[in-house]
Amino acid sequence: MTAFQHLMRKTSPAPARMFAAGCLGLAAFGEPVSSEQAEFFENKIRPVLSNDCHQCHSAEAKALKGELRLDSRAAVLKGGDSGPSVVPGKPDESLIIKAIRYKDEDTAMPPKKRLTDAQIADIEAWVKMGLPWPENAGTSSPEAKKGYGFAKWRTEHWAFRKVEKPSIPSVSDNAWVKHPVDAFVLAKLEAAGLKPSPPATKTVLIRRAFLDLTGLPPSPEQVEAFLNDASPEAFAKIVDALLASPQYGERWGRHWLDVARYSDGLGGALDPAALPEAWRYRDWVVSALNRDMSYDQFVRAQIAGDLFADEPELRIATGFFAVGPTYVGDGGDPEATAQARAETLADRVDTFSRAFLGLTVACARCHDHKFDPIPTRDYYSIAGVFNNTDTKDIPLAAPEVIAAFEAAQNAVREQEKKLKAAEKEKLETTGLKAELERLRKAVPPAIPRAHGLAESGNKDMPVAIRGDLRKPGENAPRRFLQIVAGENPPLFTAGSGRRQLADAVADPTNPLTARVIVNRVWKHHFGQALARTPSNFGAIGEKPTHPELLDWIAATFMEQGWSLKKLHRSILLSATWQMSSRFNASAFAADGDNRLLWRMNPRNSEVESWRDSLLFVTGELDLTAGGAPTERILESRRRTIYGTVSRNGDRFLSDEFLRLFDFPAPRSTSEARSTSTVPQQYLFMMNSAFMIERARAFAERLQREASDDRARIGRAYMLLYSRPAEEHEINLGVGFLAGAANDPNPQTRWKSYAQVLLSAHEFRQIQ
Numbered sequence: 001m002t003a004f005q006h007l008m009r010k011t012s013p014a015p016a017r018m019f020a021a022g023c024l025g026l027a028a029f030g031e032p033v034s035s036e037q038a039e040f041f042e043n044k045i046r047p048v049l050s051n052d053c054h055q056c057h058s059a060e061a062k063a064l065k066g067e068l069r070l071d072s073r074a075a076v077l078k079g080g081d082s083g084p085s086v087v088p089g090k091p092d093e094s095l096i097i098k099a100i101r102y103k104d105e106d107t108a109m110p111p112k113k114r115l116t117d118a119q120i121a122d123i124e125a126w127v128k129m130g131l132p133w134p135e136n137a138g139t140s141s142p143e144a145k146k147g148y149g150f151a152k153w154r155t156e157h158w159a160f161r162k163v164e165k166p167s168i169p170s171v172s173d174n175a176w177v178k179h180p181v182d183a184f185v186l187a188k189l190e191a192a193g194l195k196p197s198p199p200a201t202k203t204v205l206i207r208r209a210f211l212d213l214t215g216l217p218p219s220p221e222q223v224e225a226f227l228n229d230a231s232p233e234a235f236a237k238i239v240d241a242l243l244a245s246p247q248y249g250e251r252w253g254r255h256w257l258d259v260a261r262y263s264d265g266l267g268g269a270l271d272p273a274a275l276p277e278a279w280r281y282r283d284w285v286v287s288a289l290n291r292d293m294s295y296d297q298f299v300r301a302q303i304a305g306d307l308f309a310d311e312p313e314l315r316i317a318t319g320f321f322a323v324g325p326t327y328v329g330d331g332g333d334p335e336a337t338a339q340a341r342a343e344t345l346a347d348r349v350d351t352f353s354r355a356f357l358g359l360t361v362a363c364a365r366c367h368d369h370k371f372d373p374i375p376t377r378d379y380y381s382i383a384g385v386f387n388n389t390d391t392k393d394i395p396l397a398a399p400e401v402i403a404a405f406e407a408a409q410n411a412v413r414e415q416e417k418k419l420k421a422a423e424k425e426k427l428e429t430t431g432l433k434a435e436l437e438r439l440r441k442a443v444p445p446a447i448p449r450a451h452g453l454a455e456s457g458n459k460d461m462p463v464a465i466r467g468d469l470r471k472p473g474e475n476a477p478r479r480f481l482q483i484v485a486g487e488n489p490p491l492f493t494a495g496s497g498r499r500q501l502a503d504a505v506a507d508p509t510n511p512l513t514a515r516v517i518v519n520r521v522w523k524h525h526f527g528q529a530l531a532r533t534p535s536n537f538g539a540i541g542e543k544p545t546h547p548e549l550l551d552w553i554a555a556t557f558m559e560q561g562w563s564l565k566k567l568h569r570s571i572l573l574s575a576t577w578q579m580s581s582r583f584n585a586s587a588f589a590a591d592g593d594n595r596l597l598w599r600m601n602p603r604n605s606e607v608e609s610w611r612d613s614l615l616f617v618t619g620e621l622d623l624t625a626g627g628a629p630t631e632r633i634l635e636s637r638r639r640t641i642y643g644t645v646s647r648n649g650d651r652f653l654s655d656e657f658l659r660l661f662d663f664p665a666p667r668s669t670s671e672a673r674s675t676s677t678v679p680q681q682y683l684f685m686m687n688s689a690f691m692i693e694r695a696r697a698f699a700e701r702l703q704r705e706a707s708d709d710r711a712r713i714g715r716a717y718m719l720l721y722s723r724p725a726e727e728h729e730i731n732l733g734v735g736f737l738a739g740a741a742n743d744p745n746p747q748t749r750w751k752s753y754a755q756v757l758l759s760a761h762e763f764r765q766i767q
Contacts, residue, residue, distance in 0.1 A: 037132040038540050042363035042370065043350065044122040050366045050466045052110045070096075073133035082107075091127040113335065118270065134370060134540075148373040150483055158547055159358065159537035160373075160483055163511050165555035166548040179574040184549035185597050194587055197579040197599040202227055204767050205578060207722035208600075209238055211766050212525060213568065214247035215254075215609035215639075216616050220718035239572050243565045246625055249290035252564075254608055254641050255524055256285055258673070259355045259535075260302075260320050263666040264629060267647035270340065271325040276628075277393065280450040281319025282641070283626040288317075295517055295562040296506035299356055303502035306394065306453055307495070315394045318453035320355075321348055322391045325647060325667070338469040348386040349379060351669045356505050358516040358537035361481070366467035372538035373483040380463045380476035388457035388478075388496035393449040401447065408443040415439050455495045480504040484512065512537060514554040518567060519544075522553070523672065525571050527601035528594070535671035545595045581767045604675055604764050607661035608640035614758060617719045618697040633657070634690045660684060685759035695755035699747070702754070709737050716754070720763050 033041075049070055055061060057080075058071035068080025079085040082095055091097040099109040100120050108114070115123075126132070154160045168180045169187035176196060177183050189196055200208065206226045210218045218226075226238060242248060262282060265275035288298055302321075305314030327343045329336030342365075350362035363369050364379040395402050415436045422429045462472035478492035479485070485504060492500040505513055516537065523529035530550045533541035544550045553567070560566045571577050581602040594601055605613065615621035615637060622637040630636045633643030633654035640658075649655045649665045660680055664670035685691050698716070706712040713733040717725035725733075737749050757763070 033132040033134050037129060038134040038371070039360050039363060039536070040122075040129075041126065041132060041134055042360070043346070043365075044119075045126050047366045047467045048115065048119050048123065051468055052115065054466075073131055076131065076133075086127055086131055088130045089128060091124045094127050097124060097127060116270070116339075148375065148483070150373055150487060153373045153483060157539065158543060159515065159531075159541075160511055162509070163514060163551055163554050163558070165559075166552055168552070169548070176575055178578075179570060179576075180552065181549065181570065181574040182576050184546055184552060185576045188546060188596050189598055192590065192596055194590060194596060194598050196575070196597075197582060197584060197587075199575070199578050200580045200600065200767070203723045204580070205235065206238060208766055209235075209242060209572060211605060211609060211613075212572070213239070213242040213251060214245055215251035215605070215612055216247060216621075217613050217720075218722055220715070220722075223718065223722050235578075236569075236573060239569055243568060246290055247623070249286040249288075250625070250639055250641050251609070252289050252524075253282065253286040254606075255520070256289070257282060257641075258664055258670040259520070260285075260323070261351060261647075261666040261669050262323055263645045263647040265323070265647060266651050267325050267667070270327045270329075270343075271647065272328075273326070275323055275451055277449055277451050278319065278323045279627065279629050279642075280316050280396075280448075281323055281452075284313075284316040284319070286626070286641075289564065292563055292565045295557075295564055296508075296513075297562075299506045299513065300502040303352070303356075303505065304453075304498040307455075307499045315452050316396070316450045319451050321351070321386070321389075321453055322451040324348070324351060326391055334470065342464065342467060342469050345383045345386055347668070349382050352382065352386075354535035354669050354671070356516065357481075357484075357510075357512045358519075358531075358535055358541070359481075359512070360536055360538060365464075369538075371540050374481065376463055377474070377476045378481050378483075380461055381479050382481070382501070384459075384461040384476060384478040385492060385497040385501050387461045388455065388459060389453050389498060390456040391451065392454045394452040394454070395447045395449055397447045401444070405444050405447050408439070412436070412439045412443060453498070455498075458493070458495055484510055508558050514558050514562070515550060517564075518553045518557050519550060521564065521567055522550075522571070525568075525577060526597070527603040529672075533671065535669060546597075600767075602765055602767050605766055606673060607658055607663050610661070610764050611640050613763070614691075614694050617758075618694050619701050620694075620697055634688075657684075657690075682759070685755075691755060691758065692751075694758055695751045698758060699750040699754040703750070709734050716757055720757055720760070 053070045056063070056065040057068050058064075059069065060071075066080040066082065068082075068085060069075035069078075070085075076086050076096070077084055077088075079095070085094065085096040087093040095107075096109075097120075098104070099107050100115050100123060102108040102114050168183045171177065171183055171186045172190055173186060173195075176186060186196065199205075203223060206218050206223055210216060210222075226234060229237075260281075262278065263275070264278045265271075265273050267273075288301070293301075298317075301308070301311075301314040301317035303318070305311075305317035308314045324347050325344065327340040327347075329338070329340035346362050346365055349365075350360070353359045353361035359372065359374065360369075361374055361379055361382060363372075364374045364376045365383075366376070368375045397405075415432065419429060419432045419436055422432055460475055460477050463474050463476050465471040465473045478497040479489040480492075480501065482489060489504075490500070494500060504510065508514070515531075516534070519529045519531050520534050523534055530546050531537060531542055531544040553570075556570070557563075557567050576597060577600070579598075579600045581600040584599065587598045591598060604610075611633075612621060620637050621639070624638060627642070629642055629644040630638060631644045631652050631654070633640060633652075634657055636643065643654045643658075644652055645658070645663075645666060646652060646655055647666050649659050649663075659665070662673050662676055664673055702712040702716055706715045710730055713730050714725050717723060717729065733753060736753055737746065739746065739749055
């Protein structure tokens with residue numbers, strides 16, 4: 001997938017995606033630049049223009065070359081002596097693309113050194129998108145000149161205000177309110193003249209809960225037991241059981257792995273290494289969620305777990321950073337080496353700030369942030385922490401075990417030296433060889449290792465002028481962001497500063513951390529977050545639809561010990577979450593995007609849940625937890641979370657399958673998945689060996705578990721959709737299974753019928 005395709009899949013609303021992908025150039029027609037496009041420009045395009053183009057092609061250039069300026073969108077479109085430099089939406093027809101591709105030596109740009117393939121691909125993607133250029137993205141920052149006015153930002157911008165628990169609003173329909181969450185939602189609905197949808201049926205409710213919390217549907221027996229339980233606590237018991245299930249950690253761990261841009265490495269030319277131990281971080285995440293590790297500790301562990309001497313297991317948690325890209329350059333080329341280090345630091349800062357803080361700090365890498373109160377100096381204050389940190393393979397054993405293993409290995413090496421010396425002087429070696437064999441057999445088993453972080457220094461780094469590490473500017477002391485910690489934050493002086501950074505992020509006075517995570521959790525339960533840009537709480541991110549509700553949940557979350565399971569429970573037991581998803585024409589006319597939450601949002605299951613559910617209903621799913629990944633997930637019976645994923649998404653057949661159903665490319669942190677409906681998905685359901693095999697297995701299960709076709713059809717509907725089949729559905733199935741003259745084989749008909757049922761939209765959908 002190209003960078004453009006990835007961005008389009010992340011940013012385009014589902015109903016308009018194919019139209020937008022065809023038009024390609026909405027920004028060229030005056031449409032507002034989306035937050036994702038602005039971030040793409042600031043992270044991928046602006047640094048290249050600043051570092052490689054502006055010295056010759058900007059208002060600041062000493063001698064403007066070719067009358068071409070590249071410091072504003074209008075200037076790029078105007079072009080220079082050779083005419084317009086860009087045709088929006090058409091990179092192959094754009095002069096700037098021809099120049100950076102180095103097809104003609106006379107027009108090749110930059111003249112001294114070709115851009116990297118990744119940089120060229122980014123600029124091509126930018127042109128395809130229609131040249132989006134954020135309104136304030138000029139060559140200098142007005143905010144930087146007049147000062148950021150941090151105090152004003154903390155007062156006026158919702159995300160930087162202190163989290164304070166608001167009063168629960170009064171409403172007219174008190175009978176509808178099951179939980180304080182409901183009062184905040186109902187107050188907005190009543191103010192708009194709307195009413196909440198009626199409750200979902202019990203069959204819909206139990207299926208929704210199972211898929212939400214475990215990614216698997218309930219069994220018919222579990223549905224029947226719930227339907228027969230008339231106690232007021234019936235649904236609460238279901239929720240508690242699901243939260244206690246080991247499948248909960250697998251489901252919600254996968255959500256976090258999207259944020260962590262988790263992969264097994266293999267990122268391509270500049271990031272080629274495999275990460276064979278990445279799965280240990282994945283398993284740590286699953287285990288931490290199943291144990292309900294408090295979220296503040298969850299955060300601290302991933303930033304600085306190796307520095308908690310009393311909890312050595314937390315060293316694995318720093319895989320959060322170590323499983324990301326670590327770029328390498330040509331050792332003989334100082335520019336390439338500096339660029340590789342700069343890109344690696346940018347990944348660490350970008351992932352850190354978006355994941356935990358909902359801020360795009362990496363946009364301040366080359367210049368002061370154009371939208372948010374983040375000066376370039378703050379970027380290098382955080383980058384300096386990671387500049388004093390290395391990735392390494394961490395031995396997972398007690399110190400004495402490690403020492404014994406290393407001593408045995410050293411003994412083998414010393415004996416090998418003695419043997420080589422004896423052979424070179426032509427001495428008798430029989431005894432030496434025997435001793436070497438003995439020592440080799442005495443070496444303890446290899447110590448398991450995990451990819452993680454380790455301290456490597458204790459120095460501040462300077463601001464890199466225009467993002468070029470070879471051009472140092474003023475010193476940037478390691479410390480937390482000024483917008484959060486004040487204009488003179490405490491300095492980070494202990495080692496790299498990661499332990500202090502972790503404490504600053506998890507501090508309850510930090511207004512961002514709790515808001516960010518409860519907003520992410522809300523998104524996965526409702527299909528949309530309260531603030532619909534979960535990784536961008538800045539000025540160009542979306543404001544919350546229910547800011548008081550977000551703050552009430554965040555404050556309560558911290559009061560309850562940062563417990564994610566308590567947060568899940570409170571949401572699922574609310575009347576808001578238990579609403580029907582059925583369509584209401586009048587409510588839709590007033591609020592088509594359901595920003596006021598008048599119903600539950602119906603949505604498709606993610607690809608992992610859908611594939612796992614297919615195996616579950618056919619009786620084939622292997623629930624073995626953890627361990628090394630499998631490269632051929634479509635041939636495996638394990639849950640999809642245990643499949644191998646490459647960073648580029650083109651190394652394994654499982655990558656191709658996952659991308660087909662909107663799995664995010666793990667090159668960078670992902671705040672949300674797109675939802676596409678394309679013909680290739682249905683062709684997969686119709687023709688793939690995977691689906692044909694599932695149909696066979698499902699048909700065989702139905703044949704075993706029921707004695708006639710009517711009973712089998714009823715069983716199928718309960719297994720797949722958690723509801724009884726309606727009479728017309730049974731009759732339709734019986735009629736098909738009765739066969740025709742050209743299809744006399746009942747086994748073939750059952751396989752075809754099973755495949756249709758497995759491929760139905762109802763099976764993929766969470767209602």
